[in-house]
Amino acid sequence: MTAxxxxxxxRKNLSGEIYRQIRRAVLDRRLRPGDPLPPGRELARTLAVSRATVTVVYERLAAEGFVTSRQGSGTFISELVVPAGREKTGRRSTGVLQPRRIWEAIAPPPAFEPVRFDFHAGFCDASLFPHGAWRRAVVWALRSGEATAGTYE
Structure with missing residues (x-):
């Protein structure tokens, strides 16, 4: 395990401080992709904090893409895409780290052919709607209506 x-x-905000220090270790590459984090119970015992505090930290890191959790295996540092320019200058970038883009590697579904009969629930056959009768009814209502037609008065 990486030390x-x-x-x-x-410190007063324990979960915030633990989060910031782990995040900084990831950004500074002291923790590398694939490195395991200590189990939540172990880290809570070592730092003398509640297990709930460590759970909040791990969940926040996972939500932001810094770590991935595998049921029964542990929590590991994720592969991150470093913002452009960070490696070259060594200075802080104003960009945000993005989790690795895996969707681009997934093939799109095959093109669907149009169906002859559309059985989607809630859809009617538009050709059966009486458009002419509807238009005449709307025109009649607008011509014979009051100034408040179309309002809630």
């Missing part, structure tokens, strides 16, 4: 240090001396 990294988290310091909580004199």
């Amino acid at each position: 990294f240090h988290i310091s909580l001396v004199g």
